[in-house]
Amino acid sequence: MSPPSTDAPERSSPLVRFLLVLAGVAGVRLDRGARSLLAVGLAAGVLGVAAVAERSPAPFAWAFGFAAVYYLGNGLLLGTPFRTWAIARFGPGRSAAAYELACGALFIASGVALPLAARVGAGTLPLPREAAIVLAAAATVLGFGVKVWAAWVVGLDTYYYADLWSGRPNGPFVKSGPYRLLSNPMYGVGNLPLYAPALLAGSVPGLVFAGCCHAALWTFHFLVERPFVRRIYLGAAAP
Numbered sequence: 038m039s040p041p042s043t044d045a046p047e048r049s050s051p052l053v054r055f056l057l058v059l060a061g062v063a064g065v066r067l068d069r070g071a072r073s074l075l076a077v078g079l080a081a082g083v084l085g086v087a088a089v090a091e092r093s094p095a096p097f098a099w100a101f102g103f104a105a106v107y108y109l110g111n112g113l114l115l116g117t118p119f120r121t122w123a124i125a126r127f128g129p130g131r132s133a134a135a136y137e138l139a140c141g142a143l144f145i146a147s148g149v150a151l152p153l154a155a156r157v158g159a160g161t162l163p164l165p166r167e168a169a170i171v172l173a174a175a176a177t178v179l180g181f182g183v184k185v186w187a188a189w190v191v192g193l194d195t196y197y198y199a200d201l202w203s204g205r206p207n208g209p210f211v212k213s214g215p216y217r218l219l220s221n222p223m224y225g226v227g228n229l230p231l232y233a234p235a236l237l238a239g240s241v242p243g244l245v246f247a248g249c250c251h252a253a254l255w256t257f258h259f260l261v262e263r264p265f266v267r268r269i270y271l272g273a274a275a276p
Contacts, residue, residue: 054189061193062185064144068193072134079142087149096153100246103150107143108253114139115201116261124203133202140197147250155234155243162239173236180229183215187222190214196223201265210270224254 049057049068060067065076090099114120114136123132162169188196190213200207215222228251235243 055185058185058188058193061141061196062181062188064141064148066137066141066193066197069137072138075138076141079138080145083142083145083149087153090149090153096156097242097246100150100153100157103146103153104246104250104253107147107150108250108257111140111143111198112257112261115198116257120202120204129203133199136202137197137199150250151231151243151247152234152238154246155238155240157246158240158242159238161241162236162244164236164239166239169236169239173233176229176236177233180227180231183219183222184227187215187227190216200269201262204269206269210266221258224251224258228254 057066057068065073065080067073067076069076087099087103090096090103093099123136126132127135164172190211192207194200195207215226219225231247231251232244235241235247
């Protein structure tokens with residue numbers, strides 16, 4: 038998500054923190070007390086709708102709908118005057134909490150879109166089954182590992198765009214962990230798992246769909262996120 042900045046110092050043990058980061062990257066923040074129950078409920082709701090979509094004769098339409106909810110919806114929430122209106126209307130704390138819950142649900146929606154799209158054109162990819170499995174496994178392990186590592190470094194608040202929502206930095210701009218090797222590990226290597234469902238299904242349309250989702254993430258980064266980071270983080274760090 039946003040380039041590196043740190044949350045407040047963590048007080049949990051490394052194992053507990055790792056599990057919290059893992060759940061957060063998957064779309065559910067379990068470190069929010071009673072609000073975590075709402076996050077779990079929203080996640081269950083999205084997965085319930087996805088189960089209905091799985092039985093639909095038009096899976097690609099559902100996949101497009103889920104993807105549009107995230108890629109278009111999140112861009113509208115963060116990149117339009119809606120954000121400033123919501124903060125003014127409901128206050129910084131309440132609006133940020135509501136956005137965080139919505140953001141987790143949007144993360145899950147974007148994830149369930151991929152296997153739905155992979156149902157279309159299954160078996161059209163001219164790749165041996167064994168090779169497809171190896172590539173899908175490698176993309177998942179490498180990509181998800183890098184994304185969790187990056188989220189560990191920047192913190193879940195930044196992963197959930199808390200800085201973009203508030204318009205303020207979460208902390209000092211840092212460059213450690215995977216950010217020492219890659220300028221944007223989350224949008225690059227971190228999103229390799231997008232292609233895994235299509236590889237497993239052998240779906241060319243699924244791969245194209247995953248590529249479009251990946252391109253949408255980069256578009257959001259260049260149009261919304263990078264200008265914010267340069268203005269708020271790098272500008273504040275300049276002498």
